[in-house]
Amino acid sequence: xxxxxxxxLRAVVFAFFSxxxxxxxxxxxxxxxxxxxxxxxxxCYGHPLVQSPNIDRLARRGMRFDRAYCQYPVCNPSRASxxxxxxxxxxxxxxxxxxxxxxxxGIITLSQHFMNNGYFAVRVGKIYHYGVxxxxxxxxxxxxxxxxxxxxxxxxxxxxxxxxxxxxxxxYGGTLSWRIVESRDEDHTDGKGALKAIRLIEExxxxxxxxxxxxxxxxxxxxxxxxxxxxxxKLYPLDKIDPVMEKPGDRDDIPSAALADRAHxxxxxxxxxxxxxxxxxxxxSLMDASVGKLLDALDRLKLAANTIVVFFSDHGYHLGQHGxxxxxxxxxxxARVPLILSVPGMKNAGRDSESLVELIDLYPTLAxxxxxxxxxxxKGQSLVPVMEEPQLKVRQAAFTVSNARGKIPGxxxxxxxxxxxxxxxxxxxxxxxxxxxxxxxxxxxxxxxxTNLAKRDSDKKLLKQMQSLMQSTREHTR
Ligand SMILES: [Ca+2]
Numbered sequence: 197x198x199x200x201x202x203x204x205l206r207a208v209v210f211a212f213f214s215x216x217x218x219x220x221x222x223x224x225x226x227x228x229x230x231x232x233x234x235x236x237x238x239x240c241y242g243h244p245l246v247q248s249p250n251i252d253r254l255a256r257r258g259m260r261f262d263r264a265y266c267q268y269p270v271c272n273p274s275r276a277s278x279x280x281x282x283x284x285x286x287x288x289x290x291x292x293x294x295x296x297x298x299x300x301x302g303i304i305t306l307s308q309h310f311m312n313n314g315y316f317a318v319r320v321g322k323i324y325h326y327g328v329x330x331x332x333x334x335x336x337x338x339x340x341x342x343x344x345x346x347x348x349x350x351x352x353x354x355x356x357x358x359x360x361x362x363x364x365x366x367x368y369g370g371t372l373s374w375r376i377v378e379s380r381d382e383d384h385t386d387g388k389g390a391l392k393a394i395r396l397i398e399e400x401x402x403x404x405x406x407x408x409x410x411x412x413x414x415x416x417x418x419x420x421x422x423x424x425x426x427x428x429x430k431l432y433p434l435d436k437i438d439p440v441m442e443k444p445g446d447r448d449d450i451p452s453a454a455l456a457d458r459a460h461x462x463x464x465x466x467x468x469x470x471x472x473x474x475x476x477x478x479x480x481s482l483m484d485a486s487v488g489k490l491l492d493a494l495d496r497l498k499l500a501a502n503t504i505v506v507f508f509s510d511h512g513y514h515l516g517q518h519g520x521x522x523x524x525x526x527x528x529x530x531a532r533v534p535l536i537l538s539v540p541g542m543k544n545a546g547r548d549s550e551s552l553v554e555l556i557d558l559y560p561t562l563a564x565x566x567x568x569x570x571x572x573x574x575k576g577q578s579l580v581p582v583m584e585e586p587q588l589k590v591r592q593a594a595f596t597v598s599n600a601r602g603k604i605p606g607x608x609x610x611x612x613x614x615x616x617x618x619x620x621x622x623x624x625x626x627x628x629x630x631x632x633x634x635x636x637x638x639x640x641x642x643x644x645x646x647t648n649l650a651k652r653d654s655d656k657k658l659l660k661q662m663q664s665l666m667q668s669t670r671e672h673t674r
Contacts, residue, residue, distance in 0.1 A: 223314070224504050225402075225502060226310065226408075226506070226566065227505045228411065230413070230510060231508070231510070232415060232417070233509070233511070235512045235514075235533075236533070240255035240260055247484070250487045250491060255546070259538075259542070260547075260548040260549075261536070261548070265532055265553070266532075266533050267596055271325050272292040273291065275323065275324055278306070278510075279307070281306065282300075282574075286674070287300065290597075290599055311410070313569075315407055316410070317412070318393075320412070321347075321349060327369060328416055332351075333348050333349070345396070347392045351383055353385050359375055363460055369420060374472055374475035376425075376426050377425065377426060380425065383425075386483050386486045389415065390486035391489070397493060397499070408566075415487075424481070428477075437470045437473050446518060450518070453612060454525060454627065454633065455602040456601030456602055457520070457601070457603070461521045464516075469516060473515055500540065504537075507534070508536070508555060511530060511533060512532045514529045517529050518645070524598060524599075526616040527645055528618070528639070531596040533555065535555070542583060544586060548586070552589065552592075553582070557578070575673070593618060604632060612627050612631065614627045617666055621640050623635070624636050624659075624666060634659070636650040636658070
C-alpha cells in the first residue's frame with residue numbers, strides 16, 4: 197500500500213515537473229530594447245532623412261505602433277512607470293530623483309516577474325535611471341532585485357568628455373552637447389553594450405542555463421552628449437538638414453507653464469541647429485547599427501524563431517518645435533514614442549496600428565505573450581488583442597503627466613503638475629487642474645499644434661467633452 201501510494205505520488209510529482217519544464221522549454225526569450233531620448237525620427241516612421249535600416253528591419257518582422265505614448269516625458273519617471281506597470285502618480289516618481297521602492301518596497305517589476313517565472317534576467321546599460329553621461333559605466337539608479345546579472349558598458353562618450361562641444365561649459369547631460377569623431381562603433385558605450393549583450397546571450401541561452409532569457413538592452417544614444425562616429429555623420433550632409441524654426445506668434449496662446457524653456461537654446465543659429473541635429477541623427481544611426489548586431493546574433497545563434505523583440509524609447513524629443521529642445525513638456529513631440537513589438541510567426545508582421553497605446557502596456561503585453569500570469573497591480577492593457585487585430589482600441593485616450601518646467605509669473609514653491617490626454621484627433625492638457633492654463637489641439641487641422649483651441653469661445657462644447665474624458669482617465673491613473 198505504502199509503495200503504491202508512494203509510486204502514485206512520485207508519478208504526480210514527476211508529471212508536474214515535466215509539465216512545468218516543458219512549459220518552460222516552450223517559453224520564448226525576450227529581447228527588451230530601451231532607447232534613451234529617441235523621438236520618432238526613424239525610417240520606418242517615415243522620416244525622409246534618418247537612416248535606421250536595422251530598426252526598419254525589425255518593424256517589418258513586427259508591428260509598428262503609430263500612436264504610442266510615454267507616461268512621463270523624462271527618463272526616471274517614465275522608466276519607473278513602465279517597469280512597475282503603474283502610472284507616475286501611483287509610483288510616486290515624478291522627477292529624476294525619485295525611487296519607486298520608497299512607496300512600493302515589495303512591488304514585482306517587469307523583469308523580476310519574469311525571473312519569478314523561470315527566466316534568466318539580464319540588464320545591459322540603462323534600463324532604470326542613469327545620469328547621462330556621468331553615471332555611464334556604473335549601476336546608475338538600478339533596482340538590483342530586477343536582475344540575475346548586469347553589465348555596465350563604458351565608451352569614449354563618457355571617458356573623453358573634454359572633447360565634447362556644449363552650449364553650457366562643463367555640462368553634457370541636461371544641455372545640448374555633441375561630438376562627431378573618427379572612431380569605430382565599439383569605441384562607444386552603445387557599440388560595446390551590444391557586443392556585451394551578445395556575449396551574455398551566448399553564455400546564458402537555454403542550452404546553457406535551461407532557462408529562457410529576458411535580456412534588457414538599454415542604449416544611451418541619442419541622449420546628450422550626441423557622440424557618434426564620423427561614418428554616421430556622413431549620412432547626414434549639413435545642407436540636407438532642414439531645422440524647424442520657431443514660428444512667430446506660436447507661443448502667444450501657450451500657457452507659460454507649458455514651455456519648458458532653456459532660453460539659450462531658442463537663440464541657436466541655423467548652422468548651429470544643423471550641426472546639432474546632424475549629431476543627434478548620427479547618434480540614432482550608431483544605436484540602430486547596435487540594434488542590428490543584436491538581431492544578427494539572434495539569427496546566427498538560431499534564437500530568432502523563439503525570441504520576442506520589443507523596441508521603444510523612454511519618451512519623445514524636440515529639435516526646435518515651439519522653440520523647445522529635448523523633453524519634459526507635454527506637447528506631442530515629447531509624449532509620443534516609437535514602439536515596435538515583434539513576435540516570431542505573428543500573422544500581422546510588417547503592419548502598423550493606430551490604436552492609442554502606452555508604455556505602461558508593455559508589462560501586461562509581455563506577460564501575456566509569454567504565458568505568464570498578470571500581477572493584479574498592473575494598470576496598463578495587454579496589446580495582444582491589438583497585435584491580432586490592429587484596428588482594435590484598448591483605450592479612448594493616452595495619458596501623460598509632467599511637472600511644469602516653464603516660468604510662471606508670481607508662482608512660488610513646487611511647480612504645478614500638468615496632465616494631458618491624447619485621443620485619436622485631439623490633445624487636451626490641464627496645468628494644475630487648469631489653474632495655470634489649458635491647451636487643446638486638433639491634429640487633423642493643425643498637426644504642428646499652432647492653435648490652442650482652449651482659448652476660443654467657439655470650442656466650449658469640445659472643451660467640456662475633453663474635460664470629462666480627463667476626469668474619467670484620472671480615475672485609473674491616480
Ligand atoms: Ca530619457
